[in-house]
Amino acid sequence: MSRAEDTVVIKNIYYMMAYAFKAIDIADFKRLEVESFGNVLDLLAAILAAGLDAQRRRGFEREYQPREEDLMRMRGRIDIADTMRLRMRQRQDLHCVFDERTEDTYKNQVLKTTALYLLRAPEVDAQRKRDLKRSLVLMQDVSLLDPQRIAWGSMRYHRNNRSYQILMNVCYLALHELLLRDERGEVRLADVLSGDSLHRLYEKFILEYYRKHWSWLHPAAREIDHGIGDSAPDFLPRMLTDVTLANGDKCLIIDAKCYGTILGTHYDKEILSPANLNQIFSYVMHAANAYDGEVSGMLLYAKTEDAELESESWLELGHTYHVRTLDLNQDFAGIAAQLDAIAGLVG
Structure with a gap:
């Protein structure tokens, strides 16, 4: 059975990371939009080459x-x-x-180590290798690292080095060879960001997309109050939304799901996950208690290959609920159009 993380258009990996980490000026990577990539390592090499060139113009970290x-x-x-x-x-x-x-800093050492690794990879296009070599000429005084001993968790980012964040993630993916191709040459994400990590990237991507393009809807990952004050017992879980969009008297709570199947089976009948439904139902009902307006909820699944469900809505106890699937296996313009249509429900 196929899973949401099994196949994704190669270039969309870049877009998801770029939005999720808010680290790269998209203008620096405009040329990637018109290029084709036969495999993931070739894409990662292109991102790294463009990033190194942009960083060279800004000035490498010192x-x-x-x-x-x-x-x-x-x-x-x-x-x-x-x-x-x-x-x-x-x-x-x-x-x-x-x-x-x-300039012989730890992050620059990671960049140089990764670039040299990609230069040896047969999957990387010759032009991409020439682009990498041009940047490496300026990094002669930067030391190399043992790829197996890089302390990825030690990286720290601030306003002045924020552009390094997505580049470090590109380096992580390339050096660990975590993006796998299946028999048909398609990209598999299952071993790159499996489980919770992929889910967090997916929900963070959606939130940051709305923050960039729909800021007037005040996109945020808000905590919903249980409404019982200081008497709430400690064992009650916090109600943290993935994305909340609000405009005047309208509020939409989005719960992003990027794992498992969308429809399960119960007595030969296809149904949505009761746990997912109960979660969004609880979010909406508790939020409505404190919001002076219309509150609706949405389960936004990453589309799987075998999913026939596209879009459904229903009214329950005075609130509208939606189930949508976001197709990541398409050009990014199509992904953006789907997200924009969702924002239009409140915007």
Whole structure:
């Protein structure tokens, strides 16, 4: 049985990451929209080459790193003990300890290591390899890392290095060879971001898409109050929505689902997951208690190959509920159109 994460148009991996991580100026990657890619490593190489070129124009990240060196002139501070040892060997140098601003940072080391890895990959197009080589010429002073020992969890991002975030994720995917091709050459995401990780990427992508293109609907991942004040027992789970869109007296709560099948079977009848239905029902009913307007709910599934369900809506206890499927196996313009149509329900 096929799953939502089994097949995706290759280029959409980039778009989902770009929105989810909010890290890259889409203008830097416009040319990727008109290029075709035969496999995922070729796409990752293209993203990395374009990212390295854009980063070169902005300036590679630099950090101050401690250094020690024997110098004829003082720099930084003098290490007295080591300088005395030099004197004992009849040398006039000063052993200096200083901080040097360098491009040999950990993130740049990851970039260079990944670029060299992709240069050796037979799946990467020759033009992409030439693009990578041009950027590597400017990274001669950057050290290499052992790909098996990269501390991915140690990466920290802020406003000045935010453009590195998606590039580090590209490097992670490439170095671990987690994007697999099935027998037909299609992209498989099951081993890239399996389970909860893929689900979080999917819901974060949807939220950030709305934040970028539908900001007047105040997109947010809001927490819904149980409505019972301080007397709520500790064992009650928090009600955290994936996406909430609000416009005047209309509010739409979206619960994104990107795993498993959409319809299950109960006594030979196809039904939606009772757990998913109960979850969105609870969100809507509790939100309506505190919202002065119309509250509706939606289960937004990543479409699977065998799913016939496209769009259904119904009225229950005074609230409208929707089930939609988002087809990731199409050009991104089609994905955007589907998301825009959903926003139109409240916008």
